[in-house]
Amino acid sequence: ESKSLGKNSFHFYSQALEKEALTQLAIEQELRKAIEDNALHLVYQPKVDLRTMKIVSVEALCRWTQQDGTVVPPDVFITIAEQTGLIIDIGCVVISKACLQLAKWRDAGITELAISINLSCIEFQNEALIAHLIDCLNHHQLEGKYLIIELTESIFMEDKFNVKDIMLRLNQYGITFALDDFGKGYSSFSYLQFLPLHYLKIDKAFLQYVESSSSSAAIAKTIIDIGHNLGLKVIAEGVEGQFMLDYIKTYKCDLAQGFYLYKPMLPDAIASIYLANHASVDA
Numbered sequence: 386e387s388k389s390l391g392k393n394s395f396h397f398y399s400q401a402l403e404k405e406a407l408t409q410l411a412i413e414q415e416l417r418k419a420i421e422d423n424a425l426h427l428v429y430q431p432k433v434d435l436r437t438m439k440i441v442s443v444e445a446l447c448r449w450t451q452q453d454g455t456v457v458p459p460d461v462f463i464t465i466a467e468q469t470g471l472i473i474d475i476g477c478v479v480i481s482k483a484c485l486q487l488a489k490w491r492d493a494g495i496t497e498l499a500i501s502i503n504l505s506c507i508e509f510q511n512e513a514l515i516a517h518l519i520d521c522l523n524h525h526q527l528e529g530k531y532l533i534i535e536l537t538e539s540i541f542m543e544d545k546f547n548v549k550d551i552m553l554r555l556n557q558y559g560i561t562f563a564l565d566d567f568g569k570g571y572s573s574f575s576y577l578q579f580l581p582l583h584y585l586k587i588d589k590a591f592l593q594y595v596e597s598s599s600s601s602a603a604i605a606k607t608i609i610d611i612g613h614n615l616g617l618k619v620i621a622e623g624v625e626g627q628f629m630l631d632y633i634k635t636y637k638c639d640l641a642q643g644f645y646l647y648k649p650m651l652p653d654a655i656a657s658i659y660l661a662n663h664a665s666v667d668a
């Protein structure tokens with residue numbers, strides 16, 4: 386009985402794996418087509434300055450709309466894109482679209498709004514992609530200070546290439562850097578002291594439990610202190626309610642991003658919210 390059960394469950398397992406492999410292959414093929422068909426677009430989520438509650442920048446987040454209208458979240462396709470090399474094509478699209486958007490907003494009189502983009506380790510190591518980034522800035526005559534690059538900790542475990550050199554090179558254009566999802570992985574403080582970072586983003590997992598777990602609350606508070614002691618601005622992501630907002634304000638976090646404040650939106654919605662936000666806070 387137990388033997389046949391084991392056999393069955395193995396059979397079931399291998400079928401599931403096969404199905405998963407097929408799904409991955411299907412996603413890869415569809416993703417390749419989506420890139421060609423321009424079916425990827427960016428939504429933008431505002432970040433607010435906690436002292437003024439004004440929107441100071443937006444994070445560009447990639448979306449893939451399939452032919453039947455289904456919107457596939459990046460968590461599903463970024464990993465596959467990384468495994469297949471398609472991530473470079475996606476990065477190229479993301480950089481082009483974000484720079485074009487910056488130029489459009491500038492031309493519409495929205496001159497103080499920065500965009501952050503997420504670049505994975507593979508993307509940041511790709512010389513051609515970095516060159517494309519510079520080309521886009523030059524093409525649109527953009528100042529690099531309106532571009533923030535979000536990197537995750539995994540990048541600093543790669544010693545095959547010199548992350549710091551690339552960062553310093555991009556710094557010369559005014560581009561700044563945020564360390565995303567801080568605290569999520571195998572956080573090490575050692576690299577924080579020698580890398581040209583400007584922002585530290587507290588991983589949303591800590592904030593989510595700030596109300597229910599005293600240790601999460603302590604970690605969130607400590608990360609804010611670490612960031613400040615290193616001269617970095619600290620961003621809280623995943624702000625989902627008033628308690629979290631009050632908490633991070635109390636501990637002097639600099640910036641906040643989350644569904645409670647603003648959801649990721651299309652560029653037109655960003656423009657009107659930005660203008661209303663700046664008009665009302667000034668009044």
Ligand code: C2E
Pocket residue numbers: 430445446447458459460463479503504505508535565566589622623624625642643644645649
């Ligand atoms: P991330 O860079 O940490 O981005 C923040 C994620 O948190 C976004 O998910 C955002 O929609 C979500 N979020 C924002 N506010 C809240 C909140 O209040 N509560 C909760 N629970 N979540 C919130 P999204 O758009 O699904 O992106 C997931 C991840 O995919 C991103 O995490 C980023 O690592 C990656 N990603 C997104 N766009 C790109 C891209 O263009 N290139 C690369 N390489 N990665 C990307």
Ligand code: MG
Pocket residue numbers: 444503535565
């Ligand atoms: Mg990010």
Ligand code: MG
Pocket residue numbers: 565566586588589622
């Ligand atoms: Mg994050």
Ligand code: MG
Pocket residue numbers: 565566
């Ligand atoms: Mg993330």
